Amino acid sequence: MSMFSTGILVLTSPLHTLPFRIAPVLSSAAQLVDRTLYVHLHPGLNLGGGTQPRPVFIPPVVDLSTLITRLYSNAADVCGHLDVRVLLTNVHATSSGAASPNCPFPTPQPLSHSPEVVLTDFALQDPNKSHQVTQCLERYTGHCYVCRPGLPSVLLQPQLVKLQEKEETLQSQEEKSEPLETYSDVVVGGTFDRLHGAHKTLLNISCLLASRRFTIGVCDQAMLKKKVLKELIEPYSLRVQRLQEFLQDTRPSLQLEIVPLEDPFGVSIVDPQLKCIVVSEETRKGGEAVNKKRLENGLPPLVLHEIQLLKDAHHTEMEEEKISSSSLRSRLLGTLLTPPKDTSSRPPLPYVIGLTGGSGSGKSSIAKQLEALGAAPIDCDKLGHEVYQLGSAGHRRVVEEFGSDILNEDKSIDRRALGRKVFGNKERLKALTDIVWPEIALLVKDRISRAKDEGKQVCVVDAAVLLEAGWKDLVHEVWVTIIPEEEAVLRITERDGLTTEDALRRLQSQWSNSRQVEHANVVLSTLWEPEVTRKQVLKAWNLLQKRIQQTTDGQ
Numbered sequence: 001m002s003m004f005s006t007g008i009l010v011l012t013s014p015l016h017t018l019p020f021r022i023a024p025v026l027s028s029a030a031q032l033v034d035r036t037l038y039v040h041l042h043p044g045l046n047l048g049g050g051t052q053p054r055p056v057f058i059p060p061v062v063d064l065s066t067l068i069t070r071l072y073s074n075a076a077d078v079c080g081h082l083d084v085r086v087l088l089t090n091v092h093a094t095s096s097g098a099a100s101p102n103c104p105f106p107t108p109q110p111l112s113h114s115p116e117v118v119l120t121d122f123a124l125q126d127p128n129k130s131h132q133v134t135q136c137l138e139r140y141t142g143h144c145y146v147c148r149p150g151l152p153s154v155l156l157q158p159q160l161v162k163l164q165e166k167e168e169t170l171q172s173q174e175e176k177s178e179p180l181e182t183y184s185d186v187v188v189g190g191t192f193d194r195l196h197g198a199h200k201t202l203l204n205i206s207c208l209l210a211s212r213r214f215t216i217g218v219c220d221q222a223m224l225k226k227k228v229l230k231e232l233i234e235p236y237s238l239r240v241q242r243l244q245e246f247l248q249d250t251r252p253s254l255q256l257e258i259v260p261l262e263d264p265f266g267v268s269i270v271d272p273q274l275k276c277i278v279v280s281e282e283t284r285k286g287g288e289a290v291n292k293k294r295l296e297n298g299l300p301p302l303v304l305h306e307i308q309l310l311k312d313a314h315h316t317e318m319e320e321e322k323i324s325s326s327s328l329r330s331r332l333l334g335t336l337l338t339p340p341k342d343t344s345s346r347p348p349l350p351y352v353i354g355l356t357g358g359s360g361s362g363k364s365s366i367a368k369q370l371e372a373l374g375a376a377p378i379d380c381d382k383l384g385h386e387v388y389q390l391g392s393a394g395h396r397r398v399v400e401e402f403g404s405d406i407l408n409e410d411k412s413i414d415r416r417a418l419g420r421k422v423f424g425n426k427e428r429l430k431a432l433t434d435i436v437w438p439e440i441a442l443l444v445k446d447r448i449s450r451a452k453d454e455g456k457q458v459c460v461v462d463a464a465v466l467l468e469a470g471w472k473d474l475v476h477e478v479w480v481t482i483i484p485e486e487e488a489v490l491r492i493t494e495r496d497g498l499t500t501e502d503a504l505r506r507l508q509s510q511w512s513n514s515r516q517v518e519h520a521n522v523v524l525s526t527l528w529e530p531e532v533t534r535k536q537v538l539k540a541w542n543l544l545q546k547r548i549q550q551t552t553d554g555q
């Protein structure tokens with residue numbers, strides 16, 4: 001059971017042994033900390049020697065970069081919910097290795113989340129010294145980072161006894177401490193959406209390689225067009241803010257430059273000071289292309305430093321094997337992205353879901369699946385058609401507005417003809433919706449109250465333009481279905497026999513996916529096989545049941 005939100009883990013084991021023992025250490029730490037886990041490295045730190053140890057420099061060595069890769073990979077496997085950050089403030093190329101007047105901790109470093117506990121893997125030899133060691137750890141941590149007085153300290157050692165055997169074998173192996181080549185100016189590029197272990201590995205290793213300046217190109221709008229589920233990518237400003245916070249915590253001494261990337265090269269092909277670019281196996285070709293451009297621009301090529309991609313132990317069949325932001329984004333589908341605004345003014349039941357999304361995005365198939373799970377369906381396209389019934393007020397007003405050339409021979413409204421008049425023409429569409437939306441809204445309210453009488457728990461209001469109509473207040477939650485525009489056009493032309501131009505006109509009469517996602521509580525996508533959609537809907541439904549339970553329990 002977690003007791004603390006943020007903790008610092010002080011690792012004291014030799015660097016070359018840590019990759020083998022880090023997983024159980026992290027999993028014990030995760031039992032105590034549930035949000036942010038800072039990791040501070042001080043191989044060989046002796047907390048039981050009777051004297052108070054002080055922080056020292058650690059040189060940037062190859063073992064350190066191996067450990068960083070392993071640590072984030074293990075963290076994703078054993079404590080994926082934790083925001084792990086390896087602190088590199090004390091990593092510094094120095095000949096002495098001892099604390100000096102230039103020590104990187106002249107004053108304790110503030111961290112963006114204030115630590116509430118300090119943990120260590122230090123092996124306690126004499127159980128009678130436990131109190132002395134924890135006090136020593138608390139004081140040591142206070143020299144390094146701003147911590148509140150009386151910070152609780154915990155020795156994780158008791159849970160690690162099983163490792164001793166393996167460790168003894170490792171101790172006998174010779175420790176490699178091959179130095180890591182460093183460069184004054186290092187550059188990387190990426191989207192950095194929902195900062196995950198692979199990003200943190202890339203950032204931490206780049207920090208090890210850079211001795212003066214670290215430049216990060218962050219993909220902006222033009223670079224995101226082709227990304228899967230691009231609508232769920234965090235805004236540029238938020239991605240930059242998260243990068244700044246991570247790097248301010250982990251390597252505050254570096255000069256940090258974050259610049260927008262509008263093309264695949266950005267500053268990397270024009271900045272003469274840059275010396276090294278950090279790439280993965282996947283982006284190595286991009287690094288080579290950068291060097292080609294630099295040569296064309298009369299600049300020296302960059303050293304390509306390749307890092308290993310982290311494997312995603314939780315990836316599904318349809319997801320990539322590496323840890324990737326697009327897999328993380330697809331896992332968000334069906335989950336509650338934004339909690340619903342206060343709906344206490346609405347009756348708690350039936351709980352009303354407003355299902356919306358662009359034409360062709362698969363709303364109807366999702367509505368059918370929700371109906372099969374027990375929801376009462378309310379199809380607003382159909383209700384809209386009811387409004388046009390011969391002899392109704394709606395019929396009369398629409399004919400007054402649009403003329404009799406929208407009528408079939410039997411005087412019923414030819415909806416196709418009406419559609420041609422309004423889609424692609426904002427004013428004419430508004431004239432139509434001003435007539436029909438209030439009528440449809442009345443019918444929706446009527447259907448909701450009928451569902452209540454039938455004892456239904458959930459209603460799904462399937463409304464193509466729910467947000468455009470300002471109907472958010474009619475529902476408890478908004479669920480939005482999205483698919484890329486090209487796919488929507490293909491589906492509309494096939495299903496409704498429209499031309500590509502007419503399909504585009506219809507889509508352009510609606511809000512963009514991104515604008516709808518901004519208002520969504522839950523997002524779904526029918527882009528993949530029906531089975532994938534089915535799983536998403538089931539996930540969304542099961543999570544919804546829990547929310548309804550909480551709402552009704554709270555009444």
Ligand SMILES: CC(=O)SCCNC(=O)CCNC(=O)[C@H](O)C(C)(C)COP(=O)(O)OP(=O)(O)OC[C@H]1O[C@@H](n2cnc3c(N)ncnc32)[C@H](O)[C@@H]1OP(=O)(O)O
Binds near residue numbers: 359360422462506
């Ligand atoms: C708030 C709501 O969502 S109510 C439900 C939507 N209905 C309205 O807004 C009423 C105005 N629209 C209409 O009356 C009809 O769509 C007409 C007459 C223009 C065309 O009728 P039909 O050719 O039979 O088409 P139908 O009603 O099936 O709608 C076809 C597509 O147009 C889109 N559409 C419907 N109304 C609108 C609108 N006001 N603005 C933009 N797109 C719309 C829908 O997304 C639908 O595609 P989808 O089923 O893939 O989501």
